[in-house]
Amino acid sequence: MGYRNGFQFWITETGYKRSKFSNNKIAEFMNLWCTYVQHSNTIHKSFWYSWRGDFDYGILAGISGVLPVYNVYKAFIHSH
Secondary structure, X not given: OOOEOOEOEEEEEEOOOOOOOOHHHHXXXXXXXXXXXXXXXXXXXXXXXXXXXHHHOOOEEOOOEEOHHHHHHHXXXXXX
């Protein structure tokens, strides 16, 4: 991937708020986003808003709950 002046470009806050979008829509976004970042010459890393589900943005529901977006993320990582 290309670097500009020796620096990487990271997207550190992305995602959908669960109270505004369905779990399926958020999972679809995760798949599209991961594919986009994988093929991007500009974005070097990307991070979802909150891992644990804080503030209604995470990919896990509490300590033991898994949301559909987590399964999409996990499957993407395993296949790439």
